[in-house]
Amino acid sequence: MCSCGTVFPSLSPRPPQRRNAASKGHKAPSTRDKDKKQKPRVLTHEGIRLQKASKERSARYKTDIYGKVGEHGFWRGLNAATADEFHRAFGELVEQSGSRHVNKETFELFLAERGVSHEDAFVVALILLSSKDDKTMGKILLFALSKSGYTEATIRICSHALLGSKIALHLLRAAEIMNARGQLRAKAREGLNYRCMVLEGKISRALGDEADAIEMWEKAMAAAVKMGEALLRRKQVEGPPGIKLVPEVVDLERRDVMELSTPWVDLTLLRFDRYTRLWDGNRFAQAEAELEKAREAVEIGCRMDDPTSHYHAAEFFRKTNADGTTIHTSTWLYHITKAACSGYAIACHKLGVFYAESGWKYIEDEPPDHVKPTPFDSFPAPTSTSTSTLQTLKFMLGLSSSTGAQDAAAPAYKESDDMFRSAIFPSTPEQRWEMAKQWLSIAMQQTYAPSYLSSAQMLLAEKLWAQAQTPKSALEMTDARYDYASKADFEAQIPIAKADSTTTPPTTEQAPGDADIPIPCPPSNIETAKSRLAQVLYAHQAHLVRRKLLSRSQSAHRLRRQQSATATDTNEQDAVSNLEERHRVESLRGVPEAVKVFLRSPDTMEMYGGEIEGLARRVWEICDLRGWDLVGGDGGLLYKCRVGGGDKGLEG
Numbered sequence: 174m175c176s177c178g179t180v181f182p183s184l185s186p187r188p189p190q191r192r193n194a195a196s197k198g199h200k201a202p203s204t205r206d207k208d209k210k211q212k213p214r215v216l217t218h219e220g221i222r223l224q225k226a227s228k229e230r231s232a233r234y235k236t237d238i239y240g241k242v243g244e245h246g247f248w249r250g251l252n253a254a255t256a257d258e259f260h261r262a263f264g265e266l267v268e269q270s271g272s273r274h275v276n277k278e279t280f281e282l283f284l285a286e287r288g289v290s291h292e293d294a295f296v297v298a299l300i301l302l303s304s305k306d307d308k309t310m311g312k313i314l315l316f317a318l319s320k321s322g323y324t325e326a327t328i329r330i331c332s333h334a335l336l337g338s339k340i341a342l343h344l345l346r347a348a349e350i351m352n353a354r355g356q357l358r359a360k361a362r363e364g365l366n367y368r369c370m371v372l373e374g375k376i377s378r379a380l381g382d383e384a385d386a387i388e389m390w391e392k393a394m395a396a397a398v399k400m401g402e403a404l405l406r407r408k409q410v411e412g413p414p415g416i417k418l419v420p421e422v423v424d425l426e427r428r429d430v431m432e433l434s435t436p437w438v439d440l441t442l443l444r445f446d447r448y449t450r451l452w453d454g455n456r457f458a459q460a461e462a463e464l465e466k467a468r469e470a471v472e473i474g475c476r477m478d479d480p481t482s483h484y485h486a487a488e489f490f491r492k493t494n495a496d497g498t499t500i501h502t503s504t505w506l507y508h509i510t511k512a513a514c515s516g517y518a519i520a521c522h523k524l525g526v527f528y529a530e531s532g533w534k535y536i537e538d539e540p541p542d543h544v545k546p547t548p549f550d551s552f553p554a555p556t557s558t559s560t561s562t563l564q565t566l567k568f569m570l571g572l573s574s575s576t577g578a579q580d581a582a583a584p585a586y587k588e589s590d591d592m593f594r595s596a597i598f599p600s601t602p603e604q605r606w607e608m609a610k611q612w613l614s615i616a617m618q619q620t621y622a623p624s625y626l627s628s629a630q631m632l633l634a635e636k637l638w639a640q641a642q643t644p645k646s647a648l649e650m651t652d653a654r655y656d657y658a659s660k661a662d663f664e665a666q667i668p669i670a671k672a673d674s675t676t677t678p679p680t681t682e683q684a685p686g687d688a689d690i691p692i693p694c695p696p697s698n699i700e701t702a703k704s705r706l707a708q709v710l711y712a713h714q715a716h717l718v719r720r721k722l723l724s725r726s727q728s729a730h731r732l733r734r735q736q737s738a739t740a741t742d743t744n745e746q747d748a749v750s751n752l753e754e755r756h757r758v759e760s761l762r763g764v765p766e767a768v769k770v771f772l773r774s775p776d777t778m779e780m781y782g783g784e785i786e787g788l789a790r791r792v793w794e795i796c797d798l799r800g801w802d803l804v805g806g807d808g809g810l811l812y813k814c815r816v817g818g819g820d821k822g823l824e825g
Contacts, residue, residue, distance in 0.1 A: 231306040235260070238300050251293045259289055260297060260310070267313055275317040284321075291323040298326070319353045324366060327356045331372055332431045338379050340726045345376055361389060367396035368433040375431065375439065383443060390436040390443075394473065397436050401477035438481050440470040445489050475508070480515035483508045487520070492538075501531060502538040506596055507589035513612060518619040519780045525612030526627060528605045532640035533647075539663070540593040543584055547593040548647040552657040600643035602690055606631070617705075620774045622712035623781050626788055629705035629795075632698040636689040706792045707803055708767075710811045713789040715771035716782065718764055767806060 239253035251259065266283055267275060284294060295318055301311030318326035330353040337344045344350070354376075360366050361373035374389030432438070444467035451460035468490060474482025487508035492500040499505065506527070512520035540547045542554035599605045610631060616624035646653035657663040764772065771778060781788070796803050796812050803812040 228306060231304055234304060235300060235307070238303075242296060242300070247296055249290050249293050250288060251297075256293070256297055259287060259294070260301065260307075262287065263297075263314060264310060267310070273309075273313050275313065275320075277317075277320045280317045281321055291318060291321070291326075294318055295323060295325055316353075319356065322356065324356075324360060324369065327353045327360070328368060328372055328433070331357050331376065332433075335372070335376055335379060335431060340723060342379070345380060364392055367393040367400070367436070371397070371433040371436045371439065372431070374436070378439075378443060383447070386443060387440065390440045393436045394440075397434055398473060398477065400434060401479075405478060435474065435477075435479055435481065437470045437474040437477070438479065438485070441467050441474065441482065441485050441489070444470060445485075475511075478511070478515075480512045480517040480520070483512040483515075484517055484520045487512065487523075500537050501527060501535065503536050503540075503592035503596070504538075504589045506536060506592050513615075516615065516619070518616050518621040518624075518777050521612050521616040521619075522621050522624045522627070525609045525616065525624065527609075528599075528612065529609035529627070529631060530638075531605075532638055533643060536592060536596050541584065541590070542660075543586070544590045544593055546650060548597045548643070548650060548654065549593050550654060552655055552659055552663045553652070554660075597643055597647065600648060602637040602639065602641040605641050606637055606692075617708075619777050620712070620771050621777055621781065622709055622771070622785060622788055625705040625708040625712070626791060629702040629709075632702040632705070633694065633795075634692065635694055636691055639689050703801065703803060704806070706795065707805050707811055709788050709792045710803065711765075711767045711805070712771045712778075712781075713785055714765075715768045716778065716785045718768060719772060719775070719778065765805075765807065765809075 236253060236257060239256045242248060242256075243252050248256070263283070266279070267273065270276070270279070284291070294314065298311050298314040298318065301307040301314065304311070315326050315329060319330055330350060334344045334347070334350050334353075345354075357369055357373055357376075360369040364370065370389045370393035374386040374393070377383075377389060378386035444463050448460050448463035448467060451457075451463060471482050471486045471489070475486055487505050491505050492502055494500060509520050509524050509527070513524045534549055536549050539551055540549055545554035599608050610628065613624045613628045613631075617628065644654065656668050658669050662668070792803070793812060793815075795801075796814055797816055800814050800816060801812075802810065802814050805811045
């Protein structure tokens, strides 16, 4: 203010002003979303037509599935017509209730009036969940069944919450599923349903309570083993299961979102994880105790002929060289073969690599005396402890199922001992090469990315390793196969060639030559190899997409959690929205088909997730070395050759 009384506004302090986002036209994300949901949308004639067509397709889909369910005997009291009527009546009940929460007593009365069992209602719920237009109604029905005490519905809800906890751990503590969690916990503590105990153990581990998880799984073990033995007996009588004609209702055969029939697998993984942590912490005595308990759990699984347990037996308890590479023992080969024969992807890959890279002797441990004679013998066994050569030859020719020890005091014969006779075949480099290709092909059918790279490298190979040939003396079981005269010489490393020297290597008179075998590499092999390399890069892209989707899902969960904190009404179904189905739909949106192939197999992706970047870099190196531009099946450029170029980033 001037002395003359003039006021200069620019020089006077302004009073504090409160900024209002609404006055500027800006709104918080939660408000924007709320307005968007509340704002009515006017459909065009075309939109109305499409909506009507979608509803008609959904109705036909349900009618068709209801009929197929009846054809395969899944209904207990319903049929296609009454199931559809039950669905419509339940929709009216939900509408009358005015919310997505159906009262337990009302729902029980509703079922009783129509004579519908919990089992049939559960089948309807599963079918509705598989329909895009009726998914919400299916979730409401699932929660109503859980509230009324139906165990399968409770297991389904809690399983989905556990899957979702990989993205948002708070789902396991969400108020929306507390009713189902309480029922699951009560049933698990009763000890009458081993699947509830296994699931409760999984949830306890996810929440960090390892002691409770171990307790639950150990309690469930006896019942799970009993069921596993029954399934084994049925498999022996009926043979392998046939192809299911109704894939939409495969869940009805008591298959869970998460595997709940193998507590030995969960125990093995947890015990081995504890062993690793204790060993890294220099607590060796405790670590060894955990390892022994892990071994016990694995042995139970192997008795149940569980492929995962066979793989764990081969991987967790393998012998290694000083550089960490695997020593291919008879036990390793037995368990990895058992797992691979069940279609376990990573086992198929490892077995394929074994046949492609192993040379004579294929098995690196010495056969026990009571198993000899075998083609892999380094020295003869005492006559009193070995089987006869005739028995061994009968086994190798398929004329006998096993060979027993002649000495009753000899150690018990193990199934893995059979490897000392059967592992000699295939016996030529060419045959072993073809065997490797077949196992890698099985792994590729399951989109196991490392197998594509190994297969491509095999297609580009120009020579076969001559040392993969089985010596003639081993095939004919002659004494020339022995490198040592006795067990004492073997332990002292004194070979037959020069018994007075401890430095001379074993004789190789019966070994194959050192000249590698050239193999043709036609242009078709090169094109196929390029195609396999392209698949590795597609798998790499799939991992990048999946990583972004998981990050986006985590952000969306955080946002919904913030919004629900101030919301006046929360929906139970939102807490356990079918996460893996939603994730699958979102991941396939706008993504090339070649990448979708890998995204459809998340379990397989997790098997090689830690090495995918290394696989991609190896593909880039091969392309740079050969001067290749890698083109995908759709003609798009996947990689531009950069001869002599250094490391490429993740985005390639």
